[in-house]
Amino acid sequence: MMITADSIQDMVERHGRTRDALLPILQEIVSEKNYLSDEDMVEVARALDISAAAVFGTATFYSFLDSRPKGKYVIRVCKTISCSMKGKNSVLSTIEETLKIKIGETTADRKFSLLETNCIGWCHKAPAILINDEPYTDLTPKKVTEVLREYIKNR
Numbered sequence: 291m292m293i294t295a296d297s298i299q300d301m302v303e304r305h306g307r308t309r310d311a312l313l314p315i316l317q318e319i320v321s322e323k324n325y326l327s328d329e330d331m332v333e334v335a336r337a338l339d340i341s342a343a344a345v346f347g348t349a350t351f352y353s354f355l356d357s358r359p360k361g362k363y364v365i366r367v368c369k370t371i372s373c374s375m376k377g378k379n380s381v382l383s384t385i386e387e388t389l390k391i392k393i394g395e396t397t398a399d400r401k402f403s404l405l406e407t408n409c410i411g412w413c414h415k416a417p418a419i420l421i422n423d424e425p426y427t428d429l430t431p432k433k434v435t436e437v438l439r440e441y442i443k444n445r
């Protein structure tokens with residue numbers, strides 16, 4: 291899907307023309323087309339009147355930066371400290387076993403991609419993951435298995 295300069299302008303209108311709008315705008319682009327291209331970042335930088343390097347830095351930090359199109363559902367597992375301390379490894383290995391992919395891979399049917407990310411702001415309910423822009427929190431191997439089953443079955 292193409293994200294046009296107009297649709298980026300529209301996001302800026304909705305999220306505001308401030309630095310704080312950067313992350314929500316990047317999240318929205320990624321949720322619409324599952325990846326973020328260089329052109330998108332340049333366009334966002336222009337629309338927010340900040341440097342492309344600032345956009346690039348934020349995109350890299352949140353692991354949104356990958357020019358390859360991904361699966362329909364991109365799972366981002368938080369690897370930052372609160373989640374690590376509260377069982378992120380067992381959640382991650384459950385996802386890997388259920389979908390038969392490792393971090394950085396996409397399932398053969400292109401339904402799921404698996405990535406790690408830095409803190410997504412749900413530390414108080416760690417461990418947390420995002421599936422596209424939907425957060426799932428307080429996860430256990432059992433709970434994440436149920437979440438994945440729903441996606442496999444219904445979507």
Ligand code: FES
Pocket residue numbers: 368369370371372373374408409410411412413414416417418
């Ligand atoms: S440390 Fe995982 S959400 Fe903040």
